Amino acid sequence: MLLPALLILAAISLFPFFYIVWMSFHEVSLIGGVSFEWVGLENWTELFTDPNVRSSWIVSGVYFVATVGLEMVLGIIIALLVHELIWGKNLILSMLLLPMFVAPVIVGLLGRFLVDSTYGLYAWFLERTGLITWEILGSKGSALAAVVLMDVWEWTPLVTLIVLAGLASMPQAVLEAARVDGANYLQRLRHIVAPLISGVVVVALLIRSMDAIRYYDIISITTNGGPADATKVIPIRLYETAFRFQELGYAAAIGLGMLAFSILVANLFMRILKRQGLAR
Amino acid sequence: MKGLGRQAILYAVTAVVLLWTLVPLVWMVLSSFKTPNDLVSSTPRLFFAPTFQNYVGLFTGGNALGGYIKNSLLAAGASTIIAVALGCLAGYGLARSRFRGKDHISMWIISTRMAPIAAVILPLYAVFRALDLLNTTPGLVVAYLTFNLPFAIWIMNAFFADLPPALEEAAMVDGATRFGAFWRIALPLTAPGIVTTGILCLVFSWNDYAFAQSFAGPGSQTLPVAASQLITQTGINWGQLMAIGTIVVLPMIVVGLAVRRYLVKGLTLGAVTGE
Numbered sequence: 001m002l003l004p005a006l007l008i009l010a011a012i013s014l015f016p017f018f019y020i021v022w023m024s025f026h027e028v029s030l031i032g033g034v035s036f037e038w039v040g041l042e043n044w045t046e047l048f049t050d051p052n053v054r055s056s057w058i059v060s061g062v063y064f065v066a067t068v069g070l071e072m073v074l075g076i077i078i079a080l081l082v083h084e085l086i087w088g089k090n091l092i093l094s095m096l097l098l099p100m101f102v103a104p105v106i107v108g109l110l111g112r113f114l115v116d117s118t119y120g121l122y123a124w125f126l127e128r129t130g131l132i133t134w135e136i137l138g139s140k141g142s143a144l145a146a147v148v149l150m151d152v153w154e155w156t157p158l159v160t161l162i163v164l165a166g167l168a169s170m171p172q173a174v175l176e177a178a179r180v181d182g183a184n185y186l187q188r189l190r191h192i193v194a195p196l197i198s199g200v201v202v203v204a205l206l207i208r209s210m211d212a213i214r215y216y217d218i219i220s221i222t223t224n225g226g227p228a229d230a231t232k233v234i235p236i237r238l239y240e241t242a243f244r245f246q247e248l249g250y251a252a253a254i255g256l257g258m259l260a261f262s263i264l265v266a267n268l269f270m271r272i273l274k275r276q277g278l279a280r
Numbered sequence: 281m282k283g284l285g286r287q288a289i290l291y292a293v294t295a296v297v298l299l300w301t302l303v304p305l306v307w308m309v310l311s312s313f314k315t316p317n318d319l320v321s322s323t324p325r326l327f328f329a330p331t332f333q334n335y336v337g338l339f340t341g342g343n344a345l346g347g348y349i350k351n352s353l354l355a356a357g358a359s360t361i362i363a364v365a366l367g368c369l370a371g372y373g374l375a376r377s378r379f380r381g382k383d384h385i386s387m388w389i390i391s392t393r394m395a396p397i398a399a400v401i402l403p404l405y406a407v408f409r410a411l412d413l414l415n416t417t418p419g420l421v422v423a424y425l426t427f428n429l430p431f432a433i434w435i436m437n438a439f440f441a442d443l444p445p446a447l448e449e450a451a452m453v454d455g456a457t458r459f460g461a462f463w464r465i466a467l468p469l470t471a472p473g474i475v476t477t478g479i480l481c482l483v484f485s486w487n488d489y490a491f492a493q494s495f496a497g498p499g500s501q502t503l504p505v506a507a508s509q510l511i512t513q514t515g516i517n518w519g520q521l522m523a524i525g526t527i528v529v530l531p532m533i534v535v536g537l538a539v540r541r542y543l544v545k546g547l548t549l550g551a552v553t554g555e
Contacts, residue, residue: 001462002377005370005433006385012426013392016403023403034406078297084290092294094537096301101536103487105504106525109511110308119518121307121324153304158547165544165552203551210394217489221508235398242402243494255399262394269394270387273551 020259023252030246043253053254055229056237060213063144063233067151068208074152075159076201080189082160083167097161099154108221111150112137140230143223147231150218155211159204166200167193202272210265213258234258305529312522319518334519338527345506345524352502354417355492356485359424364478367432368470372462374433375440376448386434390549393430397490400426405494415497423495424485431484431549432477438550439473440466476542479535486532503528 024043026036047053082093099107114122115136126132136142170193178188216235219225225232225240232240234254242251311319313330338345374385404423405414413419447469448461456464467474489504496505507524510517536543545553 001369001373001459005366005429008366008425009389009392009429009433012422012429013388013395016400016407016426019403019407020399023406028406030406030409034410081290081293081297084287085294086287092298094540095298097537097540097543098305098533099301101483101487101532102305102529103489103504103532105487105489105508106528109507109521110304110525113311113518113522114304114307116518119319121303124324153300157301161544162548162552169553200548200552203548207548207551214394214396215490216398220493221489221511235396238398238402242405248402248406251402255396255402258396259399262396263391266387266391266394269549269551270383270390276551 017259020252020255023249024256026249028248028252030248039249043250046250047253047257052229053234053237056232056234059144059229059231060233063148063231064209064212066144066148067155068205068212070148070152071156071159071208072201072205075156075204076163078156078160079163079167080193083164093161093164097157100157100161102154104154104215104217105221107150107154108147108218111146111153111218112222115146137223138227140227143227144230147219147222150222151212154218155208159208162200162204162207163197166197170196199272199276203269206265206269206272210262210269213261308522308525308529311519312526314519316519334523338520338523345503345527348501348503348506349527351417351420351496351500352486352504355420355424355500355502356482356488358417359421359428359485360478360481362421363425363428363432363481364436364474366429367436367477368467368474369462370433371436371438372440372466374437375443376445389430389433393427393434393549395426397427401491401494408495414495415500417500419495420492420500420502423491424488428481428485432481434549435477435480435546436470436473438545439470439477441550442553443469472539472542473545476539476546479539480546483532483536486528 022036025038025040027039027042029035029037078096082089082096085092102110114120117123117127117135120136123132123136126136132142134142136146174192174196175188178192183191213235216233216239219231219233219236220239223231225236235258238251238254238258241247241254310326312334313332314325314328315331315333318325318328374382400423404426408414408419408422413422443466448456448465451461451465452458486502487504488502489508492500492502492505493508496502501509503524507521507528510521510524539546
């Protein structure tokens with residue numbers, strides 16, 4: 001029963017994997033079919049010395065910490081909030097989840113619309129209040145902040161949803177006992193709730209981590225890496241290297257660098273599953 | 281009790297969170313019904329005479345949206361059906377068997393699901409070019425399978441693992457084959473899991489932009505690509521763009537919320553079970 005699926009999976013995952021490894025040791029040309037020229041470790045040495053790639057890793061790092069960090073903090077706070085609500089909890093949760101279903105590219109386009117200096121609702125508001133009077137996507141700092149917030153808008157609900165599941169499965173008796181013993185909300189949060197939900201929080205963190213490096217639709221449709229490389233995360237750099245500068249071999253080396261990161265995350269994820277006895 | 285004041289504060293904060301969440305979506309839908317004049321007005325207009333001209337414009341003319349919708353449905357639908365069918369089989373196989381190297385197989389499957397899209401596009405682009413799969417819907421279906429298939433195997437494995445094997449064992453004692461036990465017993469019992477897996481596969485592939493933008497040509501372009509094409513050198517037709525956005529988003533919201541109970545399990549790859 002396993003065989004058909006695994007054979008197809010091998011064809012669409014292992015084959016491209018070996019192909020990209022192969023590419024990374026060659027200069028690849030797409031002119032008139034695909035042709036390879038062996039260059040040994042050239043792409044790999046470039047990967048570790050290229051200042052552009054290094055700066056993209058830094059941008060990726062900042063983007064990663066900002067998006068995943070904000071999503072975790074806000075997601076947990078919102079989950080704690082919704083968990084305490086009495087009326088309309090289901091309806092409110094459903095409304096909070098909506099951004100998750102929006103195609104990332106639409107999130108980017110919608111974000112672009114909202115901060116457009118002529119058409120944008122948010123741009124209008126920020127200008128009226130005097131907070132931001134310049135072109136938001138045209139300036140380094142505000143452009144990076146904008147693409148981070150678009151991702152935060154879309155994916156905070158996922159963290160909320162996961163943490164809420166953890167909160168809902170807490171044994172009520174323990175919480176009740178602490179309440180009876182006079183522990184206030186913050187004490188209960190720190191000594192009872194936090195240890196009980198730490199497992200799901202880690203899962204949320206890993207799920208978000210892998211997706212944060214996986215997707216680049218929002219940045220690609222809003223700033224495409226600009227202004228002045230301020231939002232040029234690694235996947236955007238890879239795409240540009242491959243399809244604009246036609247350096248496919250070098251792009252392959254960059255891609256394998258990204259892949260190493262996601263395999264690391266996948267590894268951690270497997271370990272968590274095992275510890276919870278979920279990987280059977 | 282003092283609970284009432286506390287609840288009032290909680291609901292006030294919730295209202296702020298809801299505003300942050302919903303304003304962009306409501307504004308998108310409203311804007312899709314605005315004339316260019318209403319869109320560009322110096323103070324944003326909440327009340328205006330609605331028009332369907334953006335939607336009419338999208339569905340008429342040489343580059344009508346109907347073709348894109350068809351391409352989107354075909355690519356997302358086919359990859360979903362293939363992924364779920366194979367995912368059920370393999371997920372069941374994985375859940376009910378013990379063999380050496382199973383951990384490695386699991387690790388391989390999950391890594392495939394997590395592989396960065398840009399790093400997958402690159403080798404696939406070269407391979408598709410050699411195989412003449414660029415600009416075709418089957419090419420997109422294969423591309424979507426790179427994330428949908430491992431996802432479906434993994435999630436169905438989690439759903440089947442939750443099922444006590446005793447029922448199937450009883451059926452097999454009564455003479456059913458392994459496949460018969462799977463087909464008549466396990467499969468019907470995991471119906472919600474199958475629906476959830478299918479819907480999530482559909483959402484992932486319907487919402488894809490990166491693959492479609494790299495692999496699809498005039499004959500296979502999908503809705504998200506159509507949306508991006510409204511950004512031109514000469515300007516952006518925001519009214520039509522918001523209309524496409526509405527068309528892309530609404531169906532996914534409807535199907536997504538339909539399986540809300542199982543979303544946690546699906547989106548955490550089976551690591552967390554909800555409700």
